[in-house]
Amino acid sequence: MDAGKELVAYLQSELGAGAVLVSEAETSGYTEDWRARFKGPALCVALPSTTEQVAAVVKACAARGVAVLPQGGNTSLCGGAVPQKSGPPPVIVNLSRMRRIRQIDPANNSMVVEAGCILKTVQDAAADAQRLYPVSLGAEGSCQIGGTLATNAGGTGVLRYGNTRDNVLGLEVVLPDGSIWNGLRALRKDNTGIDLKHLFIGAEGALGIITAATLKLHPLPTHHAMAWFAPTDVGAALKVLGLFQQACGSRLSAYEMMNDRQLQLVIKNVPDRRNPLAAMHAWHVLVELADTQGAEELEQVLQQVLEQAMEEGLVADAVIAASDAQRAALWEIRHSVSEANKKEGIGLSTDCAVPVSAVPAFIERATAAVHAEAPGLDIIIVGHVGDGNIHFIPMFSFDAWKALPDPDRMGKHMRHCVNEQAHALGGTFSAEHGVGQTGLPEMAHYKSPVELALMKSVKQALDPANLMNPGRLLP
Ligand SMILES: Cc1cc2nc3c(=O)[nH]c(=O)nc-3n(C[C@H](O)[C@H](O)[C@H](O)COP(=O)(O)OP(=O)(O)OC[C@H]3O[C@@H](n4cnc5c(N)ncnc54)[C@H](O)[C@@H]3O)c2cc1C
Numbered sequence: 219m220d221a222g223k224e225l226v227a228y229l230q231s232e233l234g235a236g237a238v239l240v241s242e243a244e245t246s247g248y249t250e251d252w253r254a255r256f257k258g259p260a261l262c263v264a265l266p267s268t269t270e271q272v273a274a275v276v277k278a279c280a281a282r283g284v285a286v287l288p289q290g291g292n293t294s295l296c297g298g299a300v301p302q303k304s305g306p307p308p309v310i311v312n313l314s315r316m317r318r319i320r321q322i323d324p325a326n327n328s329m330v331v332e333a334g335c336i337l338k339t340v341q342d343a344a345a346d347a348q349r350l351y352p353v354s355l356g357a358e359g360s361c362q363i364g365g366t367l368a369t370n371a372g373g374t375g376v377l378r379y380g381n382t383r384d385n386v387l388g389l390e391v392v393l394p395d396g397s398i399w400n401g402l403r404a405l406r407k408d409n410t411g412i413d414l415k416h417l418f419i420g421a422e423g424a425l426g427i428i429t430a431a432t433l434k435l436h437p438l439p440t441h442h443a444m445a446w447f448a449p450t451d452v453g454a455a456l457k458v459l460g461l462f463q464q465a466c467g468s469r470l471s472a473y474e475m476m477n478d479r480q481l482q483l484v485i486k487n488v489p490d491r492r493n494p495l496a497a498m499h500a501w502h503v504l505v506e507l508a509d510t511q512g513a514e515e516l517e518q519v520l521q522q523v524l525e526q527a528m529e530e531g532l533v534a535d536a537v538i539a540a541s542d543a544q545r546a547a548l549w550e551i552r553h554s555v556s557e558a559n560k561k562e563g564i565g566l567s568t569d570c571a572v573p574v575s576a577v578p579a580f581i582e583r584a585t586a587a588v589h590a591e592a593p594g595l596d597i598i599i600v601g602h603v604g605d606g607n608i609h610f611i612p613m614f615s616f617d618a619w620k621a622l623p624d625p626d627r628m629g630k631h632m633r634h635c636v637n638e639q640a641h642a643l644g645g646t647f648s649a650e651h652g653v654g655q656t657g658l659p660e661m662a663h664y665k666s667p668v669e670l671a672l673m674k675s676v677k678q679a680l681d682p683a684n685l686m687n688p689g690r691l692l693p
Contacts, residue, residue, distance in 0.1 A: 296651050
């Protein structure tokens, strides 16, 4: 029996035959990303149900020198969760069967969940206990808690609650040698040495497999006020943000922006989506306020700030959601952008962040840089403008993309042109999606030798054989 077959047979004996997928028909959903842009071979897909089973799989792979690729909901936007095209095929360890909510402690405002829990399931369980788990993103119905931790996902709640990293109290991790670290503490204060959980958050599975987490919960806001408005330009959108921050403090819970092209694509490509305003404007902002009391006061503040902004010539038109259904409809527009863009063509998604004050300059410079390369190219802009994270997306039609002599090169080059503008303004090329496969050349380009050497020495210390998710994160 060859070595690969022997390992598969061993894993089947450990996990049960139904928990180790081998045929192309069974594994194709795991070896290709959801946009069908990345695909690579795997030895098999293991579906462990317990932390001990994850440890057994990792130990077996380590003993045989076989690479391991941890996988959550496979919603990565940068090719992080599927095997590389070339190189020895890894064992994919998909966490979807580890989906127990182990504990909710409302008095401590915390919950312990397994890594395979879908983000939405976790939000709902917290809400049932009158608490909020605040990480929220378009893929929340399919991405897993483990994936959000491994990528330190951002999303729409960062302005008020921070990134995933800010909402974690403890972790349980299977290390590259198969040993288990139980760091599931539920403390808000613990100064006993280096805070190890932060090594694994945002490490994209390169240092170990997260199997469970203690998450931080917040009071559940029960009152909301929301508006959709057209700022007169990007600078005006930031001035209105300042007005909201001054008037509402931490009750400002979302501030999202998109350009006219993004809204047009959502309306065109996703059923039942329409422009909330009477006319199409160059820029659109969704703003939400939330609190545990005082619905009327929230609406008053929202209205007052928008009126002031209109008087100051910062806002051209606005509409306030009059019901929960209208509020949900506005969120649906925001959460439909990836689906709309996927149907339209090949969008070269970027994930830059700059200081909030530099957003107008970033958009202006990135537009000029892209149009210098491809005059008139469609540009889609959508972002969490309240925290400085802008997804600037040069968009090719499917036909124009096919006609390019070297599409891969064009994709890398265009993204780099955009990333250069963010870098020049003190920004980053990856605000929330991670590095995955697409970001590797940019890591090599933008990270200083000292930073890269530090990261490599951490990797070397934990995974000297380089078997845990090789070929991502570190160039
Ligand atoms: C429609 C849509 C909207 C999105 N919006 C946002 C957004 O607003 N903000 C944002 O940050 N991201 C967004 N994303 C990207 C993506 O959803 C996030 O990166 C998410 O956190 C990935 O979770 P996942 O479970 O799908 O992980 P996967 O895609 O399966 O994996 C991502 C990375 O994490 C590693 N990994 C997965 N699980 C584990 C684990 N248990 N232990 C160790 N490593 C692991 C994988 O090896 C891979 O490197 C969006 C994606 C889509 C499709």
